[in-house]
Amino acid sequence: MSREEVLIEIKSIQKVGDQEENVDVIARGFHTAENGEHFLEYDEFDNETDDKTENTIRFTENKAEVVRKGNMTGNLTFEKGEKNETIYSTPFGDLNMDIITNDIQIDEKDKQINLKIVYELFAQNEKVSDHTINVSIKK
Numbered sequence: 547m548s549r550e551e552v553l554i555e556i557k558s559i560q561k562v563g564d565q566e567e568n569v570d571v572i573a574r575g576f577h578t579a580e581n582g583e584h585f586l587e588y589d590e591f592d593n594e595t596d597d598k599t600e601n602t603i604r605f606t607e608n609k610a611e612v613v614r615k616g617n618m619t620g621n622l623t624f625e626k627g628e629k630n631e632t633i634y635s636t637p638f639g640d641l642n643m644d645i646i647t648n649d650i651q652i653d654e655k656d657k658q659i660n661l662k663i664v665y666e667l668f669a670q671n672e673k674v675s676d677h678t679i680n681v682s683i684k685k
Contacts, residue, residue: 552577554588555682562675575601577659577683582606584652584659586683592617603661603681610650610663624663626650644668659683 556571575588586603599616620634624647649664661681
């Protein structure tokens with residue numbers, strides 16, 4: 547298991563009704579892989595306050611877990627075809643949410659790994675939004 551420095555590009559698309567919001571994050575971080583399981587670690591900084599959030603993404607073929615610590619705190623679990631409950635803490639308070647994961651895809655190439663997660667977000671049994679996250683890891 548070797549830990550290597552990587553360039554991480556995250557493109558997140560959130561759809562609420564017919565409104566779409568795109569968020570792009572580019573960061574340097576670290577990638578480790580062992581027995582088909584990948585670990586990705588990187589820091590994200592708030593554009594306005596410069597507050598740091600530490601992120602860890604652990605993923606396999608059918609499951610991904612995102613752990614965020616700092617300004618935004620949460621533990622999100624994505625399992626293909628499953629519903630998972632989570633509490634997401636923001637500076638404005640805690641949010642109880644359900645995540646239904648529609649798809650997880652991993653595409654591994656020589657110098658790049660792509661992770662795609664497609665999911666729906668629910669609050670109080672009401673669908674809030676549709677999400678697609680594309681994570682590109684460049685060695």
